[in-house]
Amino acid sequence: MSDQTSLSPLGFVNFDDIRGQNNEIELRIPFDEIKRIQRGQYVLIGSAGVERPYLGRVISGPFYTPDAVSKDSAFARTSILLANEVPFLPDFHGVCRVELLGRVSLDDYHLSGFASRPFPKTPVLPMPSDQIAQLLGLEGNMYLGHLTGYEQIRVYFNAHVKKVLPRNVGVFGTVGSGKTNTAQVLIEEAIASGWAVVVLDVEGEYISMDKPNGEAKKKPLAAAMQRFGVSPRGIENVQVFNCPGTESRCPDAREFCLRFGNLSPYDLIEIMGMSEAQETRFLELHEEATAKLMTKQGATQHKHSKWDRLAGNNNPVGLNSLPNLTLQFLIDQIDIENQDSGYGNKASWNKVLQLLVKLKRYQIFDSVDYVFNADDLLKPGQLSIFDLSDATNVRVNNIIIAQILREIFEKKIDEPDAPPTIVVIEEAHTFVSRENVKAMENIVDMLREISRRGRKRWLGLCFISQQPAHLPNEIFELCNTKVIHQTTGKRNLDALQVSAGNVNEAVWGEVPLLGQGQALIISPQFAHPVLCDMRPCSTNREYTD
Ligand SMILES: Nc1ncnc2c1ncn2[C@@H]1O[C@H](COP(=O)(O)OP(=O)(O)O)[C@@H](O)[C@H]1O
Ligand SMILES: [Mg+2]
Known part of the structure; x- marks a missing residue:
């Protein structure tokens, strides 16, 4: 779409159908102007000098209809059906539907709501492109791409306001639609703004983001990069972690483990899918073991204080009160309790024992020298990637994801000066799904808590x-x-439409037809949902099948 500076109207507002939508108008376009209009175009509805014209966006059409006869008249039909034999075609014009987005105050280029509609025959003009970005709120410092149809208008998120990143972002779409590219773009821009970024990379796709985009050597992407004004470039500070006993394709990956004593027993119960009886046994065991260790250490803290505090009980205690609580210690306790035969039924004790022994085999707890420490992630411009691609099973990954989220959250609460942080969770539906959400109450509460308090602390999540x-x-x-x-x-x-709120039906109709890398972005930063051609990422992606 070329930047139309001409002030001649594209067309005029038509009479309404009284069953029409309050926020839509029909636009009639004289034949000579049809080539100036395209779907997606932003238009100004109002005569020159009108105080508050409307901003609109063409959402359907142009459809062509004869000027003076009905399309079903003999004249019109014959002209089409006997196209080869009769030379005539009735004069025709274009018809579009336009979504009204708001009224424009011309003093400060601000959009406001409306309870009225433009009159029939109101002229409709192309919206000058230099005013669109400001009106829609597309300005900021994180370069995402172009407004679809307007190569000269860049779309940005603003890393300095709390409207976008410290709240949560969801990236959705079918396989190959451009989600990972979008995540990489967000990561690159967040890192450039001095954020710390953590990626829970279940497919191992992000591990080579320290390198320039390898696809840039190929023609289509090279051309796209040029069009968007980006060049291939890796991120400087990247660290990759993997679990002991798993392979990472990153040669510099560092093995990490979690400290069992830091783990929320409630997370473990949910993720391992323990039955009620197993849960009771496990909690008894956990409390018993904790009490034993406490006495040994002469500590006086409340056993579950850390978890109570994260649940919002604000108990001001220190972190990591139970560094000596290992999985092996718990396992040993079960043997002892069984011998004492003091309480509980043997079958559920055995089941808990089996679960714990299995968990131990996964080697994610207290197994290697380097114990996960959120301090090592929360540094400005630091990208940390957890390569979970070779993990034994989804449950193990979910324990790791839950624990990393908790520890980062804790750190952000305790250290207000830690840099703004974003945690990217790929394949989010394998972590919390419609099927398991009821059983994951504790974890969903944590996610809510991170959202509620994380915003003030500049901690945001990105679900893909x-x-x-x-x-x-x-x-x-x-x-x-x-x-x-x-x-x-x-x-x-x-599922998406229900959650997205007020998006025009015709705009929704575009979602199944979007091209690779195109996206509909709905954000509190933007005055309206916008269609964006995302820029290609500068960093490399590891391809997996
Ligand atoms: N914004 C974009 N610009 C150019 N090419 C893109 C863009 N987004 C995606 N692609 C291309 O599409 C391919 C698939 O994108 P990807 O992000 O891996 O999709 P998804 O994660 O949704 O499966 C990429 O390898 C890349 O070649
Ligand atoms: Mg992907």
Whole structure:
């Protein structure tokens, strides 16, 4: 779409159908102007000099209709059906539907709501592109891409306001629609703004972001990079971690483990899917073991104080009160209790024992020298990637994800000076899903808590999912900003549409048709949902099949 500076009207507002939508008008476009209009175009509705014209966006059409006869008249039909034999074609014009986005105050270029509609025959002009960015709130310092249809208008998030990143972002779309590219763009821009970024990388795709984008050597991407004015470049401070006993394709990956004593027993119960009887045994065991260790250490702290505090009980105690509580110590306690035969039923004790022994085999607790420490992640411009691609099973990954989130959250609460931080969770539906959400109450509460308090502390989450239909409403509710790539399938579309609120039907109709890298972005920063051609990322991606 070329930047139309001409002030001649594209067309005029038509009479209404009284059953029409309050925020839509029909636009009639004389034949000679048709080539000036395209779907997606922003238009100004109002005569020159009108105080507060409307801003609108063409959402459907142009459809062509004869000027003076009905399209079903014999004259019109014959002209089409006998196209080869009769030379005539009735004069025709274009018809578009335009969504009204707001009224423009011309003093400060501000959009406001409206309870009126433009009169029939009001002229409709192209919106000068230099005013669109300001009106829609597209300005900021994190370069995302171009407004679709307007190569000269860049779309940015603003890293300095709390409207976007310290609240949560959801990135959705089918396989290959551009989600990971978008996540990489967000990561690159966040890092450039001095944020700390942590990626929970379940497919091992992000591990080579220290290198320039390898696809840039190929023609299509090289051309796209040029068009967007970006060049291939790796991120300077990148560290990759993997679990003991797993392979990472990153040669510099460092093995890490979690400290069992730091783990919330409630998270473990949920993720391991313990039955009620097993849960009771496990909590008895955990309390018993904790008490023993406390006495040994001469400590006086409340056993569950750390977890109570994270649940919002604000108990002011120090961190990591139980460094000596290991999985082996718990396992040993079960043997002892069984011999004493003091309480509990043997079957559920055995089941708990089996679970713990299995958990120990996964080697994620207290197994190697380097124990996960949020301090090492929360540094300005530091990208930390947890390569979980070779993990034994989803439960193990989920324990790791939950624990990393908790420890980062704790650190951000305790240290207000830690840099703004974003945690990217790929394949979020395998962590919390519609199917398991009821059993994951404690973890969903934590996510809510991170959202509520994290915003003030500049801690945001970025959920990525190719299966929005499998994500629970709770996650959608947490995502204030949604980047929606091409999505197909009624269930996925429905899930997104319900959560997205007030998006025009015709605009939704575009979602299954979006091209690779295009996205509908709904964000509190923008005055309206916008369609964006995302820029290609500068950093490399590891391809996995
Ligand atoms: N904004 C974009 N610009 C150019 N190419 C893109 C863009 N987004 C995605 N692509 C191309 O599409 C491919 C698939 O994108 P990807 O982000 O991996 O999709 P997803 O994560 O949704 O499966 C990438 O390898 C890249 O070649
Ligand atoms: Mg992907």
